[in-house]
Amino acid sequence: MPAAPAKSRPRKHLRPASPWEARRRPRHEHALKREAVIHAAARAFRERGYHNTSLDDLAASLKVTKPTLYLYVPNKEAILFECFRAGLAPIQETLDQCERASGPARERLFAFIRGYAAAIVGNFGWCMLRAEDQHLGATMSRRIKLLKAGIDKRMRALIEAGIADGSIRQCDARMTTFALAGALNWMGHWYREDASLKPQQIADRFIDVFNHGLRGRD
Amino acid sequence: MPAAPAKSRPRKHLRPASPWEARRRPRHEHALKREAVIHAAARAFRERGYHNTSLDDLAASLKVTKPTLYLYVPNKEAILFECFRAGLAPIQETLDQCERASGPARERLFAFIRGYAAAIVGNFGWCMLRAEDQHLGATMSRRIKLLKAGIDKRMRALIEAGIADGSIRQCDARMTTFALAGALNWMGHWYREDASLKPQQIADRFIDVFNHGLRGRD
Numbered sequence: 001m002p003a004a005p006a007k008s009r010p011r012k013h014l015r016p017a018s019p020w021e022a023r024r025r026p027r028h029e030h031a032l033k034r035e036a037v038i039h040a041a042a043r044a045f046r047e048r049g050y051h052n053t054s055l056d057d058l059a060a061s062l063k064v065t066k067p068t069l070y071l072y073v074p075n076k077e078a079i080l081f082e083c084f085r086a087g088l089a090p091i092q093e094t095l096d097q098c099e100r101a102s103g104p105a106r107e108r109l110f111a112f113i114r115g116y117a118a119a120i121v122g123n124f125g126w127c128m129l130r131a132e133d134q135h136l137g138a139t140m141s142r143r144i145k146l147l148k149a150g151i152d153k154r155m156r157a158l159i160e161a162g163i164a165d166g167s168i169r170q171c172d173a174r175m176t177t178f179a180l181a182g183a184l185n186w187m188g189h190w191y192r193e194d195a196s197l198k199p200q201q202i203a204d205r206f207i208d209v210f211n212h213g214l215r216g217r218d
Numbered sequence: 219m220p221a222a223p224a225k226s227r228p229r230k231h232l233r234p235a236s237p238w239e240a241r242r243r244p245r246h247e248h249a250l251k252r253e254a255v256i257h258a259a260a261r262a263f264r265e266r267g268y269h270n271t272s273l274d275d276l277a278a279s280l281k282v283t284k285p286t287l288y289l290y291v292p293n294k295e296a297i298l299f300e301c302f303r304a305g306l307a308p309i310q311e312t313l314d315q316c317e318r319a320s321g322p323a324r325e326r327l328f329a330f331i332r333g334y335a336a337a338i339v340g341n342f343g344w345c346m347l348r349a350e351d352q353h354l355g356a357t358m359s360r361r362i363k364l365l366k367a368g369i370d371k372r373m374r375a376l377i378e379a380g381i382a383d384g385s386i387r388q389c390d391a392r393m394t395t396f397a398l399a400g401a402l403n404w405m406g407h408w409y410r411e412d413a414s415l416k417p418q419q420i421a422d423r424f425i426d427v428f429n430h431g432l433r434g435r436d
Binding site for chain 1: 269324327377380381384385386387389390393394396397398399400401402403404405407408415420423424426427428429430431432433434435
């Protein structure tokens with residue numbers, strides 16, 4: 001947590017609201033503060049919207065000046081991109097693990113669904129749903145689309161591996177990927193207002209539906 | 219189509235780019251022009267983003283002045299709300315039909331999926347994915363959330379009816395609703411760039427997955 005001061009040197013009062021108030025440490029200080037900027041921005045973007053959050057607001061929330069922010073990030077668009085990358089990172093890690101694991105691909109796909117559900121309700125998960133398109137210039141938007149397409153491709157490969165090993169029945173792997181990604185990303189919309197289930201419980205319900213289907217008696 | 223002049227009086231040249239250029243007709247003229255504003259706005263919002271589209275841009279695209287726009291709509295937020303309502307209308311109609319129809323609820327749910335898929339790739343469908351939250355004031359945002367929640371509730375009732383009539387196996391109706399709504403709404407993200415399948419074909423693939431599940435051999 002970038003906002004916490006060094007644990008070995010407790011301060012008299014509460015932990016500072018901003019890492020700029022913390023005791024200076026020579027190492028990693030720049031990286032920690034940059035991370036704090038991105039965390040604070042992710043929170044503000046999610047709560048108030050990207051367009052309704054100015055760098056002035058962000059600077060104020062961190063108790064620094066706007067010129068100070070520019071020491072860490074070049075502009076607001078770059079911050080959103082970093083939020084997106086931070087949101088993507090745990091999803092990519094889960095994919096790495098599921099690709100490396102052994103066992104039927106269906107089980108590995110379901111493990112991925114569990115990891116994805118946890119990531120999507122995290123601090124940066126909403127970016128998967130909203131960072132795209134409208135907020136960013138063409139170049140940045142393309143970079144995000146490419147990163148997202150990479151995730152889709154790997155999900156699809158996992159489904160295809162399942163069809164190949166027989167653990168997943170014959171289906172349209174591309175459409176199944178889109179259906180799964182949609183179900184999971186949509187959590188970013190409703191989860192905060194309806195958090196009666198933990199992400200792992202939601203993932204288990206989704207897995208139940210995607211595993212067995214809805215078909216009852218005919 | 220609001221942009222077309224009266225068919226009985228063909229004009230020498232191509233149809234006008236704006237209904238303000240069409241021959242004036244006493245009846246429905248205001249409603250037609252209002253509809254044209256909303257159609258043009260939906261297109262602009264989808265292509266350039268809500269925040270990147272000004273009322274000046276919109277007026278220019280319709281070849282009118284901004285004060286003329288105000289004869290039809292009070293502000294940009296109200297236009298987005300109308301886009302959202304227009305996106306919702308065919309979904310609500312499909313629901314009406316599926317609720318009234320006879321037969322097992324699973325079949326009626328699948329008919330709804332087909333209608334929803336067609337609606338989501340329509341002119342206003344993207345609003346289901348994006349109109350919310352960030353763009354609108356609290357009151358407007360709440361109204362949209364309520365309308366969306368109404369759709370969710372009716373989808374869920376259809377699933378519960380299927381569990382009751384035995385056509386849908388026991389499952390978490392609420393989570394199944396969210397999974398289905400997510401899969402369908404997500405089409406608004408990827409469909410334009412990957413339109414190799416028609417909405418009905420996509421719906422059929424989704425139905426296959428949601429009906430039979432992915433489970434292959436164990």
